[in-house]
Amino acid sequence: MATATHDLLDDTFGVTRAIKPSSFTQPFWAATREKKLIIQYCRATGKYQHYPRPTSIFTGRKTDIEWREVSGRGEIFSWTVVRRAAAAFRGHEPYVVASVTLDVGVNVIANLVNCSLDEVCIGMKVVPYWLPIDDGMHLLMFEPER
């Protein structure tokens, strides 16, 4: 079996991403212009939710939701190495997709960059890395906290 630990990971920065925000996710993407991470917060239950929804997943009441800026610090919940990618990412394998638990208690799926396979492990502390994309927006990624 091939050992994966010494593979050189791709950061996928070379992939063109086109994001089309929806009517209710637009605030999230607008905030990324200033590299700010905002997450939906339910006032009725005091809990955060991600990915952004059109209503509170806790109460079903749209008016319970507000956006709050968070630090984006978190730790790796799980991770995988993509070795066979969808068309847009072909040729960039291998790269890491991680699920990161933010310190506000939600999981975010994103690429892990500036990191070697030897380092990555569940529980590793990470911080946001913002990749510039179309239209002045940024895509949230994560890198190890150094």
Add this chain to the structure above:
Amino acid sequence: MSLRDSAIVAFAETKVMEKSDRDVWELDAEVLDALLERSGFEKAEIDGLVMAGFGLTAAGESFWAQVTADQLGLELDYCDQVHIGGCSATGSVARAAAAIDAGLCTTVLLLFADTGVAENNRGDRSFRREWTDPYGVFGPPDAFGLLTRRYEHQYGLDYEMLGKLAVTQRAHAVLNENACEKLRRPITIDDYLNSRMIADPIRLLDCVMRCDAASGLLMTSRRRAREKGIDKFVTPIGYGERTNFQGGENFVDVTRSGHEVCGKRALAQAGLALKDVASFHPYDDFIIAIMLQLEAFGFCGRGQGVQFIREMNFAFDGDLPLNTGGGQISAGQAACCSHNLIEAVRQLMGEGGARQVRNTANALVSGIGWINYSRNWGTSSALVLAPNA
């Protein structure tokens, strides 16, 4: 609802193909023909149609059940399409039984046909466009890579035991003439362990291969079956379904699933304990999904799947026969993911041939439908079947 008032009087399936050279409606017609031939019913007696919604060919057409009814010349009092992903086949049985029980119709054609390899018309409009596509998440293999790594972190994982499941299923596919021919060669645990990584720690031999095929069932009321003089049929005796397990929570244990809920419900309705389950036909898109279901149904405790697999013989003639047709992973993922359901019906009708199970008192079939964000899967289903019950 009384599931037990309905009877599956015939099953049919085409061979699983890597890519169909025939149109999906031609496969539908082949299934209909076989069901009429086997059951002795006339086409005019069919007054209900339930189609599984997990059809990639069908995905481009909003009126799929109706256009198919028209292609086949069916005049119907009940026409439906069930959209719960890989739970659609088991879900179709429950919905057909409910329609029969409610008096909406008497005799239902259940069709599970798809030629998604030859003609994939699917579009995606889900969280993926904004929240995972930009990260190159390929879909199911990557989601199961995340899930498997997390499971290993929480409980430890012996990949040889996942390999044991893969080997057992493959041996069953070798005995199944309808399995995809490409997959009908035995494998070893080493083959499994050495197969190339797709999304660490998901290997090639963990993954299902999309194929083309069709299958179907003919269901009617128990009374109608008796009137027709049919003495060999299969009855659904328990069903449970859960969509969006823990969907109102923001952070969940991804190793748990809705099978914890719907499995108990189906078995209670059937009046069975787990030790009574004669054969198990769990949905298999990835090998680890089988182990997660062994835990969620309660065959073993949470985190004890590896130990349970080590102790058990899952061969068709073993302690707990499992996916005796090869499962989707070794027969090919086709026919709207109905393979494991059709195999269970076949076994209970005593038509298992070289892989016939000894104990045909019942069979437990499950479904897994769709992959959601940071969870396990979208829908879980459990269906208990019994012969002439």
